[in-house]
Amino acid sequence: MSTATLTIDLDAIAANWRALADANTGETAAVVKADAYGLGAARVARRLARAGARSFFVAVAEEGAALREVVGPEAAIHVFSGHMPGDADMIADCGLVPMINSVDQMIRHAEALPGHAFGLQLDTGMNRLGMEPAEWQAVREIALAQAPVLIMSHLACADAPDHPMNAQQLRAFREMTEGLDIPRSLANTGGILLHPEYHFDLARPGIGLYGGAPFTEAAPVVTLDIPVIQCRDLEPGESVGYGCDFIAARPTRIATIAAGYGDGILRAMGPRTMLYAEDTPCPVAGRISMDLIAVDVTDLGHDPAHLRLLGPEQGIDHLADNAGTIGYEILTSLGGRYTRRYIGA
Numbered sequence: 001m002s003t004a005t006l007t008i009d010l011d012a013i014a015a016n017w018r019a020l021a022d023a024n025t026g027e028t029a030a031v032v033k034a035d036a037y038g039l040g041a042a043r044v045a046r047r048l049a050r051a052g053a054r055s056f057f058v059a060v061a062e063e064g065a066a067l068r069e070v071v072g073p074e075a076a077i078h079v080f081s082g083h084m085p086g087d088a089d090m091i092a093d094c095g096l097v098p099m100i101n102s103v104d105q106m107i108r109h110a111e112a113l114p115g116h117a118f119g120l121q122l123d124t125g126m127n128r129l130g131m132e133p134a135e136w137q138a139v140r141e142i143a144l145a146q147a148p149v150l151i152m153s154h155l156a157c158a159d160a161p162d163h164p165m166n167a168q169q170l171r172a173f174r175e176m177t178e179g180l181d182i183p184r185s186l187a188n189t190g191g192i193l194l195h196p197e198y199h200f201d202l203a204r205p206g207i208g209l210y211g212g213a214p215f216t217e218a219a220p221v222v223t224l225d226i227p228v229i230q231c232r233d234l235e236p237g238e239s240v241g242y243g244c245d246f247i248a249a250r251p252t253r254i255a256t257i258a259a260g261y262g263d264g265i266l267r268a269m270g271p272r273t274m275l276y277a278e279d280t281p282c283p284v285a286g287r288i289s290m291d292l293i294a295v296d297v298t299d300l301g302h303d304p305a306h307l308r309l310l311g312p313e314q315g316i317d318h319l320a321d322n323a324g325t326i327g328y329e330i331l332t333s334l335g336g337r338y339t340r341r342y343i344g345a
């Protein structure tokens with residue numbers, strides 16, 4: 001078998017949820033959109049439900065419908081994209097809570113599913129989803145008369161504690177929701193860590209559950225072990241891979257491993273990235289190919305059976321820095337070819 005093994009530690013995810021729930025003053029939900037950031041929404045949500053999570057958030061209604069099968073009838077499942085055309089049956093049958101983003105969605109929801117639970121999403125400055133202050137003013141009374149179950153907004157800069165946008169959005173959210181007797185939600189992972197003022201009634205952490213920044217205390221969640229297919233010796237002056245980017249400066253031992261950018265190992269991370277044989281870092285040699293990566297194992301002194309790309313030695317944020325991206329993209333890029341192994345189920 002030459003596929004790499006992605007090990008997902010469900011106990012670590014549960015521990016991260018617990019730690020964030022302890023830091024949070026309100027209820028703590030779990031964001032499991034995009035297949036729980038690539039780690040498997042069904043397995044992750046089932047484990048988090050067992051850890052005590054009662055509220056979940058997904059991006060689209062289809063994700064919510066799949067999640068309902070997993071978390072049972074009692075859990076609350078909120079949909080960030082709100083009520084889109086064609087969603088009514090799924091929302092009704094699966095008991096989803098659409099987070100209504102606009103007057104159009106409000107009308108669609110009230111007409112298709114009068115009396116069915118919904119939430120409201122307000123825009124406090126991110127300009128991505130939700131009603132802006134003027135729109136909110138216009139529909140506020142009508143919307144409130146339908147008894148929304150949650151009012152939320154989303155922070156644009158919660159991972160940058162000193163950014164003035166945080167306080168600005170907090171002020172806007174307070175102004176737009178003052179005096180309402182409806183549960184409120186503003187904080188993602190970064191928002192929980194900012195200050196209790198941002199917590200309100202319900203927080204919505206995602207990345208922190210999966211071991212990513214800005215939750216620097218998070219337990220590592222993923223390990224990626226890639227089999228070595230072949231090893232070879234190079235004379236000084238010989239090159240490796242496309243474009244001959246790596247040229248041996250000394251007698252060199254190269255191990256070729258069975259994964260590449262086709263598995264989400266972003267090509268851009270190549271020049272700065274190490275593969276680990278136990279504790280020993282071995283540099284990538286030359287360009288990352290679609291299915292293969294050459295690794296310089298000269299200093300290791302033996303031929304390894306596997307090399308590790310992700311683990312406690314080198315986490316998602318480290319790889320993200322190497323590739324000029326964020327941990328979220330490293331996780332959601334994790335390839336479909338990996339054998340996924342869960343521990344702590």
Ligand SMILES: *Cc1c(COP(=O)(O)O)cnc(C)c1O
Nearest residue numbers: 031154188189204205206207208
């Ligand atoms: C993705 C998302 C979250 C979770 O954010 P993290 O930074 O991953 O904690 C919360 N709220 C909304 C609206 C989101 O889109």
